[in-house]
Amino acid sequence: MNSTTPLAIGEQQHVRFAEGLGLDCGVTLAPVDIAYRTYGTLSEKRDNAILICHAFTGDQYVAEEHPLTGKPGWWSRMVGPGKPIDTNRFFVICSNVLGGCMGSTGPRSIRTDAEGDGTELWGTAFPPITIRDMVRAQHKLVHALGIEKLFAVIGGSMGGMQVLEWTVTYPQMMLAAMPIATAPFHSAQNIAFNEVGRQAIIADPDWRGGRYWADDVVPARGLAVARMMGHITYLSEEALTRKFGRRMRRGPVSGQGPEGPVSMFSDIFEVESYLRYQGSTFVRRFDANSYLTITRAMDWFDIAADHDGELTHAFAGTPVRFCVVSFSSDWLFPTSAARTLVRALNRAAANVSFVEIETDKGHDAFLLEEPDFDRTVRGFLCGVAEHAGLA
Amino acid sequence: MNSTTPLAIGEQQHVRFAEGLGLDCGVTLAPVDIAYRTYGTLSEKRDNAILICHAFTGDQYVAEEHPLTGKPGWWSRMVGPGKPIDTNRFFVICSNVLGGCMGSTGPRSIRTDAEGDGTELWGTAFPPITIRDMVRAQHKLVHALGIEKLFAVIGGSMGGMQVLEWTVTYPQMMLAAMPIATAPFHSAQNIAFNEVGRQAIIADPDWRGGRYWADDVVPARGLAVARMMGHITYLSEEALTRKFGRRMRRGPVSGQGPEGPVSMFSDIFEVESYLRYQGSTFVRRFDANSYLTITRAMDWFDIAADHDGELTHAFAGTPVRFCVVSFSSDWLFPTSAARTLVRALNRAAANVSFVEIETDKGHDAFLLEEPDFDRTVRGFLCGVAEHAGLA
Numbered sequence: 005m006n007s008t009t010p011l012a013i014g015e016q017q018h019v020r021f022a023e024g025l026g027l028d029c030g031v032t033l034a035p036v037d038i039a040y041r042t043y044g045t046l047s048e049k050r051d052n053a054i055l056i057c058h059a060f061t062g063d064q065y066v067a068e069e070h071p072l073t074g075k076p077g078w079w080s081r082m083v084g085p086g087k088p089i090d091t092n093r094f095f096v097i098c099s100n101v102l103g104g105c106m107g108s109t110g111p112r113s114i115r116t117d118a119e120g121d122g123t124e125l126w127g128t129a130f131p132p133i134t135i136r137d138m139v140r141a142q143h144k145l146v147h148a149l150g151i152e153k154l155f156a157v158i159g160g161s162m163g164g165m166q167v168l169e170w171t172v173t174y175p176q177m178m179l180a181a182m183p184i185a186t187a188p189f190h191s192a193q194n195i196a197f198n199e200v201g202r203q204a205i206i207a208d209p210d211w212r213g214g215r216y217w218a219d220d221v222v223p224a225r226g227l228a229v230a231r232m233m234g235h236i237t238y239l240s241e242e243a244l245t246r247k248f249g250r251r252m253r254r255g256p257v258s259g260q261g262p263e264g265p266v267s268m269f270s271d272i273f274e275v276e277s278y279l280r281y282q283g284s285t286f287v288r289r290f291d292a293n294s295y296l297t298i299t300r301a302m303d304w305f306d307i308a309a310d311h312d313g314e315l316t317h318a319f320a321g322t323p324v325r326f327c328v329v330s331f332s333s334d335w336l337f338p339t340s341a342a343r344t345l346v347r348a349l350n351r352a353a354a355n356v357s358f359v360e361i362e363t364d365k366g367h368d369a370f371l372l373e374e375p376d377f378d379r380t381v382r383g384f385l386c387g388v389a390e391h392a393g394l395a
Numbered sequence: 396m397n398s399t400t401p402l403a404i405g406e407q408q409h410v411r412f413a414e415g416l417g418l419d420c421g422v423t424l425a426p427v428d429i430a431y432r433t434y435g436t437l438s439e440k441r442d443n444a445i446l447i448c449h450a451f452t453g454d455q456y457v458a459e460e461h462p463l464t465g466k467p468g469w470w471s472r473m474v475g476p477g478k479p480i481d482t483n484r485f486f487v488i489c490s491n492v493l494g495g496c497m498g499s500t501g502p503r504s505i506r507t508d509a510e511g512d513g514t515e516l517w518g519t520a521f522p523p524i525t526i527r528d529m530v531r532a533q534h535k536l537v538h539a540l541g542i543e544k545l546f547a548v549i550g551g552s553m554g555g556m557q558v559l560e561w562t563v564t565y566p567q568m569m570l571a572a573m574p575i576a577t578a579p580f581h582s583a584q585n586i587a588f589n590e591v592g593r594q595a596i597i598a599d600p601d602w603r604g605g606r607y608w609a610d611d612v613v614p615a616r617g618l619a620v621a622r623m624m625g626h627i628t629y630l631s632e633e634a635l636t637r638k639f640g641r642r643m644r645r646g647p648v649s650g651q652g653p654e655g656p657v658s659m660f661s662d663i664f665e666v667e668s669y670l671r672y673q674g675s676t677f678v679r680r681f682d683a684n685s686y687l688t689i690t691r692a693m694d695w696f697d698i699a700a701d702h703d704g705e706l707t708h709a710f711a712g713t714p715v716r717f718c719v720v721s722f723s724s725d726w727l728f729p730t731s732a733a734r735t736l737v738r739a740l741n742r743a744a745a746n747v748s749f750v751e752i753e754t755d756k757g758h759d760a761f762l763l764e765e766p767d768f769d770r771t772v773r774g775f776l777c778g779v780a781e782h783a784g785l786a
Contacts, residue, residue: 207616
């Protein structure tokens with residue numbers, strides 16, 4: 005894989021902000037490119053737009069074939085004509101996050117500061133960004149599309165962090181918010197897992213101090229290890245047991261009698277083979293420096309810290325209608341984190357509903373077949389539309 | 396670190412079995428060395444011996460300063476004069492597991508098969524071993540010490556797997572068993588985490604196909620990443636939050652105002668700094684090929700699979716008195732796994748007590764200050780002694 009060649013991305017929608025974006029770290033990044041996709045039709049009143057915020061390793065290809073993997077969009081089952089987020093009714097927007105690697109400005113973009121020479125990429129010199137920076141970039145896009153008020157902002161996991169950041173930064177620009185499988189801050193355990201992933205990447209000699217792109221290599225082994233570990237955290241123990249259990253691809257070494265030595269490096273358990281596959285496919289579509297940049301942004305996320313340490317203050321007087329969703333077997337963003345959020349929203353007298361979906365699918369449940377979850381999304385959007393007189 | 400030099404291990408107790416050991420894989424490993432430590436005095440009747448089985452990265456230095464790290468023994472708070480495992484009363488034995496790297500035969504030992512030349516180490520040519528192989532080696536040691544029946548076999552985590560294996564392989568050689576924070580089989584999630592650790596090691600170019608010792612290097616970065624990940628699984632989310640929370644070592648990049656760019660590679664969160672330290676100290680005391688060998692043995696562990704797929708059959712007619720202990724916040728070996736074990740023991744009409752200790756300390760709780768746990772250990776041993784007329 006030649007990492008210095010821009011990805012061939014299909015029918016890309018794209019906007020460049022020449023004036024750039026002032027970041028939380030104090031740097032102004034200019035220009036800023038935002039790659040996005042839309043589905044459905046913007047109404048004449050421009051009042052039917054839903055912004056979907058993607059998760060860490062997601063992208064803007066919500067409901068169509070992915071240009072690199074050829075797989076269906078990551079939320080094809082949720083977004084489309086007649087689906088819970090119904091594109092016959094709503095105009096759906098999703099942009100690649102700032103810092104990403106699918107067309108928006110990020111570590112793989114050409115460096116535009118004083119030290120750039122017009123060919124050098126940002127790499128690890130890319131300024132540190134925050135979830136709020138990502139949301140500011142989305143805000144510019146929404147504004148550029150001529151939309152003054154979003155019908156809703158919806159997202160899961162890191163997408164849910166963006167949803168929450170939208171509600172505290174631009175509460176007047178949205179009717180409704182649906183933060184899914186997320187938390188108002190990144191926990192110590194979440195940070196710890198992210199740090200292991202980063203260390204796995206940095207430990208790979210092919211990372212080359214972050215300048216792998218200059219040598220036309222990628223830190224594939226480190227990135228794959230990071231992904232394998234991450235993938236475990238997206239599933240529940242129950243889901244791993246149900247999907248793989250202790251099934252092996254060869255006979256066990258232990259058992260009724262000796263069967264001769266088995267190499268300890270062959271594929272033995274199906275769950276290992278699955279993880280290795282997840283790791284190897286990930287490196288073909290994701291940039292290692294984006295991995296570092298985006299995990300850092302997640303780690304820094306802490307809504308309360310930005311509001312005198314009081315989560316309730318962040319939402320004081322909010323006009324936004326909230327529907328908070330968690331999944332019972334999600335241990336990366338557990339229901340307890342959602343409850344913390346809901347309690348703060350209640351104390352702030354916000355309009356909030358809360359649904360915990362019973363499932364054994366873990367954090368990934370928001371991407372998978374969950375009829376109760378589909379009904380929740382559809383029902384909430386209908387309710388908001390009725391309330392807003394759009395029904 | 397020069398990995399080819401044998402470790403300078405203090406007052407090592409050591410036994411060599413020239414005839415070797417037949418392994419589950421069909422290979423006979425000969426000779427086999429077992430390094431061990433003892434505490435207390437063996438009674439004249441030789442009826443007061445307790446075998447302690449150490450966990451994955453533990454060793455035989457239970458209750459004395461560790462010769463490499465200088466730290467107190469890993470169970471100093473549990474084992475000693477007047478302590479719950481009272482060495483005024485009991486003779487305590489702990490041996491380094493087969494496959495380990497603290498003196499017992501393992502991948503870092505000189506290769507003794509036909510392909511060895513008297514200087515070559517086993518490395519990845521070390522035969523695959525099982526938990527039962529480890530237990531067979533311990534059995535030889537116990538026999539060599541002139542002990543016909545152990546008072547008890549006790550261990551946590553992988554040590555608990557060995558305890559369970561003892562009860563099914565040598566039930567007549569022990570009065571009591573205390574499997575702690577363990578499970579009768581390794582779950583898909585456990586295997587998955589082990590596999591990520593192995594991949595991190597194998598991905599390190601300094602692993603050199605397992606022959607790092609020949610080049611006088613160690614795969615320190617890969618081994619550190621593996622350890623960092625493992626360490627997260629030993630703690631609970633609550634413990635990580637209590638110990639570290641979101642405390643930073645420098646100011647946050649986000650907040651009330653711009654404070655200038657912060658490098659995304661500096662230490663930011665305390666939990667990251669802690670994990671890096673855990674990783675870096677681990678590589679000084681542990682061998683990467685032992686890591687691979689032992690995690691494989693854990694993955695293969697499945698008591699039921701060795702007994703017609705029925706856990707109950709494994710314990711049919713057992714004379715052993717069991718005390719099963721789990722910790723409420725242990726998610727690596729959760730209470731549900733202990734309950735599976737206890738149900739099977741109950742169905743087998745075994746003498747079993749079960750204690751779930753309430754704690755937020757996660758899997759590591761068995762190594763930490765837990766007064767309820769101490770009382771459980773002391774009480775169980777007293778009960779068994781009374782029953783056996785040793786009180």
